[in-house]
Amino acid sequence: MLMQNIESHSTFSSPRQSSSELGLCSRLTENVSLSPHFTLREMCESKTAEEHGIDNTPPKEAVENLRRLCEGCLEPLREALQLPVVITSGFRTKALNDKLAHSSSTSQHMRGEAADMYVVQGSSTSEATKSMTRFKVQGSNAASSRFKVQGHRELLIKAFREILTNPKIDFDQLILYPTFIHVSYVSKERNRHGILKARGNGKLGYGRLTRADALTLE
Ligand SMILES: [Zn+2]
Numbered sequence: 001m002l003m004q005n006i007e008s009h010s011t012f013s014s015p016r017q018s019s020s021e022l023g024l025c026s027r028l029t030e031n032v033s034l035s036p037h038f039t040l041r042e043m044c045e046s047k048t049a050e051e052h053g054i055d056n057t058p059p060k061e062a063v064e065n066l067r068r069l070c071e072g073c074l075e076p077l078r079e080a081l082q083l084p085v086v087i088t089s090g091f092r093t094k095a096l097n098d099k100l101a102h103s104s105s106t107s108q109h110m111r112g113e114a115a116d117m118y119v120v121q122g123s124s125t126s127e128a129t130k131s132m133t134r135f136k137v138q139g140s141n142a143a144s145s146r147f148k149v150q151g152h153r154e155l156l157i158k159a160f161r162e163i164l165t166n167p168k169i170d171f172d173q174l175i176l177y178p179t180f181i182h183v184s185y186v187s188k189e190r191n192r193h194g195i196l197k198a199r200g201n202g203k204l205g206y207g208r209l210t211r212a213d214a215l216t217l218e
Contacts, residue, residue, distance in 0.1 A: 032063075034063075034066055034067045034070040034071075035067070035070035035071050035074070035075035036075060037074075037075060037078045037079075037085070038070040038074055038075060038078075038085075038087070040058075040063060040066065042087050042090070043058075043066050043070075043087060043090030043091050043112070043115065044056050044057065044058060044090060044091045046089065046092070046096055048096060048099050048100065049092075049093075049095075049096045049099075052095075052096075052099055054093060054095045054096050054099070055093070056091065056092065056093050056096050057093075058091045058093075058112055061111070061112070062091055062110075062111055062112030063112065064112075065111055065112035065113045065185075065186075066090060066091060066112040068113075068185055068186075068187065069112070069113060069114070069115060069183075069184070069185040072169070072170050072171075072185050072188070073163065073169055073170060073171050073183055073185045074087075074115065074117070074183075076166065076168040076169045077159060077162055077163060077166070077169055079168075080162050080166050080168070080169070081119060081158065081159060081162060083119045083120065083121065083155070084119070084120050085117050085118075085119055085159070086117060086118055086119070086120055087115050087116070087117050088116045088117060088118070088180055089109060089115065089116040090109065090112070090114075090115045090116075091109060091110075091112045092107065092109040092110055093110070094110055097109060097110050102202060102203065108172070108173070108184040108186075113172065113184045113185060113186055114173075114182060114183065114184035114185075115182075115183060115184075116177075116180050116181070116182050117159075117180060117181055117183070118152065118155070118156055118159070118179065118180045118181065119155040119156065119158065119159045120152075120155065121155070152179065156176070156179070156180070156181060157217060157218060159181060160174070160176050160181055160214070160217065161215060163181075163183060164195070164211055164214055164215060165215070170185065170188060170191050171183050171184065171185055171191060171193065172184040172185050172186045172190070172191040172192050172193070172194070173192065173194040173195075173196070174193075174194070174195050174196070174214075175195075175196045175197070175198055175206065176196070176197045176198065176214075176217065177198045177201055177202065178198070178200075178201060179201075193211075194208070195208070195209045195210070195211060195214045196208055196209060197209055197214075197217065
């Protein structure tokens with residue numbers, strides 16, 4: 001079966017001074033927990049949304065999907081690695097998704113079924129938050145060169161393998177990008193277990209992988 005909604009992520013928001021408040025409803029500002037280590041807020045925050053004045057508040061169904069994504073994939077991953085998982089993009093309204101160049105028009109991010117993330121060294125949430133801030137402020141290129149020096153790629157591969165091999169973790173679609181992982185989750189019954197590797201940042205297409213091949217990636 002072909003995956004119809006392959007993601008693409010070549011564009012991140014450009015650096016800009018943050019001034020305005022996110023136009024988020026109280027549900028987000030209250031910082032609702034989706035699982036022990038993940039909040040609704042971090043799944044919805046977006047520099048691009050902020051820059052364009054887009055209210056990125058998810059509908060109720062999307063919140064439930066985000067919860068399933070956290071419980072079925074991200075939380076057990078975080079638990080197994082004992083490392084902070086930094087979310088760079090979770091839920092996207094259609095308005096936000098449209099602002100991102102090369103994003104799929106059927107992106108699972110719009111249903112709250114997908115997240116882009118990477119893993120950092122250290123064990124406290126504050127480190128992850130600092131790292132996330134750095135990522136968002138400086139843009140992906142600055143962050144990726146910095147993290148390469150700190151073993152960013154090795155941690156990414158470690159997380160990728162954990163998702164593939166840990167029996168407590170399930171996924172719908174898993175895509176390895178040069179500097180982050182895209183992972184989606186629908187439900188135990190409907191997860192398709194598609195594994196892909198992005199060429200370039202998705203600009204050059206995607207290669208489908210078997211589970212065995214995916215485990216040999218470095
Ligand atoms: Zn994605």
